[in-house]
Amino acid sequence: MTPSPAETRPPARAATIYEVARLAGVSHQTVSRYMADRSKLKASTSEKVERAMAELNYSPNLTARSLRTKAAYRLLALVPGSSPYFPSRMLNGAAATARKAGYHLDVVALEGAGPERTERLRRILDGGPFAGALSFVPISGTDLLQAQERIPVVVAGEYDDKMRGQGRISDGSAAQAIVEHLAGLGHRRIAHIAGPQEWPAARNRLAVYRKAVHDAGLEDGGVAEAEWSAASGYAAGQILLAKPSFTAIFAANDHLAIGAIRALHDHGLRVPADISVVGWDDHPESAFLVPSLTTVHMDLEAQGSRAMEQLLAALNPGRAPAPEPGPPGMRLVLRESSGPAPSPGQAD
């Protein structure tokens, strides 16, 4: 992909509110009022303004408005800089909700670690003004406090400190469904490849897995922690296979599951005949792998939208969050990679 030289024609100078006012034969304040609430204008005045704006292809200078009103029209979404891909649909959901509330959503990657990360975050915020920020990446406590001195920040996926009465621990509940599904297939030991524990999603999946295993009276299948990648899933699979006492693996996301399947393959193990594998995320291509992957489907757009609703609620304490859109937006999708536990003779 070699980009083309742009046509370097100088852009047209944007029309100002004074030019619209002159053309319409009204004051600039009337034009401003038209934009704010046209019902407050006489119909004839309103038409004159509308025509002048159309003729000049006028759009308001939002920085000027922002400066005067001290209200920012942009929201910030922070995404991981280090992972190769981030699900667009989650961002699309967040962006659509932001747009409905009248905001523009700007997506910026937050990279680095330690002081470098702190500085990077500061510089991102300097590029404001932002009305608020929605972070899809973990933010350390001190970074979060510093950011919140400037603007409201919501870290998607974090729970409030009380952890109680949260009927909506939706993120973990599907891990229970996984454990129950595998137990129903006869699996007594289920290993877990967990994501990096600074991520709430990884922590919550691990916590619910542990509880579900305990509640179902299953034996310890082992846990290995990994980064969010197939390579890391492969390495974790190798670690787990050093003690192959499990007949199923629950991987914290689909990429981890891909890596685990590869590790099993390299050990001459068949999926799911010898060991079942379950992922999370239901990437579009997961249905087409060989074997196709049993996984947790998330309505990513709804998740993104819900996260944005929380930020909007924080921006406007009087604003009622939009009603929950229905079911939790997660379901276990059964495919080829999970099947009955092998009989004891076959496991050896």
Added chain:
Amino acid sequence: MTPSPAETRPPARAATIYEVARLAGVSHQTVSRYMADRSKLKASTSEKVERAMAELNYSPNLTARSLRTKAAYRLLALVPGSSPYFPSRMLNGAAATARKAGYHLDVVALEGAGPERTERLRRILDGGPFAGALSFVPISGTDLLQAQERIPVVVAGEYDDKMRGQGRISDGSAAQAIVEHLAGLGHRRIAHIAGPQEWPAARNRLAVYRKAVHDAGLEDGGVAEAEWSAASGYAAGQILLAKPSFTAIFAANDHLAIGAIRALHDHGLRVPADISVVGWDDHPESAFLVPSLTTVHMDLEAQGSRAMEQLLAALNPGRAPAPEPGPPGMRLVLRESSGPAPSPGQAD
């Protein structure tokens, strides 16, 4: 991922240049000069200003600056709204280059088609001011012209109109390497699953594939066009398999290749024993599939950075583009999915 309620402490009011000036005991213009070029200040004055700024944790209000200078400090990157993943690494490359040039890069998804897409683009641009835009998605001619009436726009991946002397048709050349690799393995008919042809990347890969097949004197293996997804690759694989006259498939990206491998599997065909498959993009998980995928590795960060250099060159006609960072950033990575063509008896 249920987001947490934000701590709703009201953000501190940002310090203004007048407050810094008063604290430092100088005029506001001296503070401005300090920021513009501190060498023009006496050392003692410079120190006073620096101390006051640090004490007040001052950062300039960029919208006020932008309004006065009429120079935008933000660049826009347009990414696809419809594809499942957000191309983080390419954007990281672009963002780092933008940052070095003193710009903030805001990433926005461009969705929709036809008039809806045009309107969406207009609204995105209304959220400016942007100094320029770098698009990683196709933009129709009229949309592009309209955007360029406002700001310089570079569409990554498009070639200039002359298409000549472009020694750097780097995007297509790897398709030649693929065809040569497969021909070297004895494949006489190589099918191609092409991406959507409004994308320059898809067009270019198809064009170079055709030329390379012709130059190598190979027979027609068939072409099927698809969207950028595994599902679409699966469907295209089915179409190609209605006339199974090929022994290899070159898929325009890795997701297409995954779908194709699945289609072959469902037809009882083995990869690569019966049919070889080659992808493009080298997603990190591609090395861990079963079979691991032969694919084209692209240095996505370098590609993004190069695209941004082109936009910066368009913004500043006197600016020399940064030197090319070395090799083209693409190479064919051989893995398990490609192998020798089956002997004629085995192909049936």
Added chain:
DNA sequence: CACAATTATGTGATCGATAACATCGTGCGT
């Protein structure tokens, strides 16, 4: 020492849109 040039700093205006305050016209009630 005086004058001119240069360096350093200060005062006021400006950018585009909205907030704040002012003015005009009309309709209604007494």
Added chain:
DNA sequence: ACGCACGATGTTATCGATCACATAATTGTG
């Protein structure tokens, strides 16, 4: 007929940082 209230519109000030012009201080030269 007159006064008051309300709707509609206009004039002026403001937001924060830089531009433009003005003033003060210092340095160099004859």
